[in-house]
Amino acid sequence: MDTDAITFGTDGWRAPLEEFTVPRVRAVGQAVATYLTDTGDERPVAVGYDARERSAEFAEELADVLCANGFDVVLPERDRPTPVFAYGIVDRTLAGALVITASHNPPEYNGVKFIPSDGAPALPSVTDAIADRLAEPHAASSGERGTLRTADFVSPHAEHVLELVDSDRVETDLTVAYDAMHGSGRATTDALLERAGVAVDRLRCESDPTFGGTAPEPAPENLEPLIDHVQSHEADLGIANDGDADRLAIVTPKRGYLDENLFFAALYDYLLEQASGPVIRTVSTTQLLDRIADAHGETAYEVPVGFKWVAQGMADHEALVGGEESGGFTIDGHVREKDGVLMALIATAMHAEEPLDDRVDRLLATHGSIRQDKRSVACPDEQKAAVLSALEAEIPDAIAGGTIADVNTADGFKLTRDDGSWLLLRPSGTEPVLRVYAEAADTTLVQTLLDAGEELVRDVRN
Structure with a gap:
């Protein structure tokens, strides 16, 4: 064999x-x-x-x-x-x-x-x-x-989660639309929300091993029915899990699909109202978290992509919360594994206390605007090491017209400009692609940085 x-x-x-x-x-x-x-x-x-x-x-x-x-x-x-x-x-x-x-x-x-x-x-x-x-x-x-x-x-997990998240903080007049994407969250996440007293509208909660003909990835393009349901005011909040429900996506009335980075920032802000502690984020996750941590006298620790490194960072630094921009999070007091079921309940409690759109608006007004996006560039697994090695010799002094102030090689290459915007090039650990990420204060600069990142990859592969 x-x-x-x-x-x-x-x-x-x-x-x-x-x-x-x-x-x-x-x-x-x-x-x-x-x-x-x-x-x-x-x-x-x-x-x-x-x-x-x-x-x-x-x-x-x-x-x-x-x-x-x-x-x-x-x-x-x-x-x-x-x-x-x-x-x-x-x-x-x-x-x-x-x-x-x-x-x-x-x-x-x-x-x-x-x-x-x-x-x-x-x-x-x-x-x-x-x-x-x-x-x-x-x-x-x-x-x-x-x-x-x-x-x-399921029952022991639910009992633990309901103790960890004070269900009294969840108002019973809230309606949550839950999209299982035909995955394993069905009759688990929605059942937990109902136990907490929430009315649940179920979408794609039937068993279907083909997932309706698409990948069970809670990306904006795969969640149009959920987005429509929330934005037509049939529900107060939308929550979706991926296929095995270790990740989640959030839909709000104002924004529709809520960027996972913004949800993470809102989550940390919410938890800091009740406790103290640092935050663990991956290199691909927003540095808005750093600004929130600084404002509370806390620290944001950066780790490589992969929840194993988030989990290790949480243990090393006794962190309050850890997560990544792909929608995986966990909190202190729980196992150090991403949990989309737990987070669905916390997101609901957050929204009951203060609408998520309002909390995000407040955070951006206080700490500054951020935009982030990413792309994938095809690259066979056997070529990734050679491409990264070639990139190491081609790191420029400036990118998209901005001087590079820092180069982080903890996971691929993260190039941070002197204005705080950044570009990250790293190999995917699950697919035959290189990931290109960028964060900046406005969408135009994000796309310019992504273009520059793709060009860098093309140059070293040619």
Whole structure:
């Protein structure tokens, strides 16, 4: 069996279904079983899965391999959000969880991720150790097969979240439109909101492994029905989850789709009303957070893209909140894994206290306007290292007419100009593309910076 096709990126291994085969999935299961055995962890393992057509089948294959290696396995009763398994690890004192999910990728993809015993994303030291152990499955030397049982992962997570977020802050006359995008958030996120006393209008909450013919990615172009529903005043707020509900998008009456950077800024501002602490953001996330932190005598810490680095930063700095511009967030007191179910409840509580549009307007008036956008440039995985190496030799002294004041190489190349605007060039960890990000005070400059970034990439590839 060819295990070279199994590569662990930013958030596990994802691949088209023609590559994501049963033998390879079983090899990942064996690698995790061997890793846990070698580290002396004999506790049970959770195996979860998302709403994709073959996800339950792949989960059963993983469970079979783990049981053959002597591990007891706990399965959910159906597809459920990835974050409920992350919380379940800590709640049930498990060795970890394997989750079959390709998150926001199109339906012809699937994936698998391992979440260790702390409920936070696996760091490279763990995923590298697992990759080193990829092999065809074998039975435990003792010959004792583990047990397999199903359990409710949703209720304990809901109880914890309702304690963490004071549900009294959520007004019962609020109507939230929830779009599950046919993913695993259905009957989980919407059920949580109803438990908090909110009226919920459900959109795309039926099971559909094709996700209606599109990727379950809560981007503006995929959320037009939700945007129309909110802006026609049929609901006070709109919330969407991605395919495995670890991320969310927000829709407001005034703005329609609310930029995730602006939501993150509003979230930090809201949490600072109740507590104190620094914020962890990725290099691709808005520096508006830095301004808010400075105004409160706090610190914003910048980490590479990938929620594993956000989680590590939260542990290192005892942060109040951590997140990334792609819509993944978590807060102090919860597991250090992005959780779109938790955040749906917090977003609702925020909106009940002060309309999100008003809070964002206030923050921008106080701390200055920001605009951000990004593009993707096709680049095969095997060419990424060469392109980045070439870029290192081509970093200019100025870009788009502005002098570069700082170059950050923590994750690709982040070029910050003397006016505070910036351009970031980095490789995607999940797709064969280079990401080009820019932030500035106005949309025109953002697009100019993105054009300059794309030109830089083209120059070094030619």
